[in-house]
Amino acid sequence: MGMSVTISVASERDAEQIFRLQYLCFQSEAALYGNYRIDPLVQTLDSVREEVARDCVFVARLGEEVVGFVRGTIHEDGAASIGKLCVHPRLQGHGIGARLLRAAESALAEQRGATRFRLHTGHRSEGNLRLYRRVGYEAVGTSKGDDGVPMIVLEKAAPAGTYAATA
Numbered sequence: 001m002g003m004s005v006t007i008s009v010a011s012e013r014d015a016e017q018i019f020r021l022q023y024l025c026f027q028s029e030a031a032l033y034g035n036y037r038i039d040p041l042v043q044t045l046d047s048v049r050e051e052v053a054r055d056c057v058f059v060a061r062l063g064e065e066v067v068g069f070v071r072g073t074i075h076e077d078g079a080a081s082i083g084k085l086c087v088h089p090r091l092q093g094h095g096i097g098a099r100l101l102r103a104a105e106s107a108l109a110e111q112r113g114a115t116r117f118r119l120h121t122g123h124r125s126e127g128n129l130r131l132y133r134r135v136g137y138e139a140v141g142t143s144k145g146d147d148g149v150p151m152i153v154l155e156k157a158a159p160a161g162t163y164a165a166t167a
Helices: 012-025 027-033 045-054 096-112 126-134
Strands: 005-009 056-062 065-074 079-087 116-122 138-144 150-157
Touching (some): 005 096, 012 027, 012 056, 065 096, 096 126
Antiparallel strands (some): 056 065, 116 150
């Protein structure tokens, strides 16, 4: 009767759906902060395409529809930044966000050698903070987004034994 949500690596053909979903999902964050100039709402489609090609991007699909996504990048110090986690509002609360996070963490550790994961979320984003704490992230500091929104910085270590071997 129903279809199940699958998680997979994003491809260039997903960029437009990611772009539209990002705009939809981040409306509630913009309203929470009274700021409709936050990065996910002003990012261009070309920029999303570049991120899909360059970064570690996973999508959640319900049939052919992209209903969630997450992006990750690795830094020289071994830390991986995870960002723009998004699940369609009608499917939130069903574990899709946590599944996307696990997929990104696994790939960043195993394929790109991440030793820890870092993410940022707005200080008023209680739902996001609950999810991140539930999956093992801890607050390590604060920052201010380019858009002026106060952010909480959260981190967690990559599990031991998941680091990619270097040749």
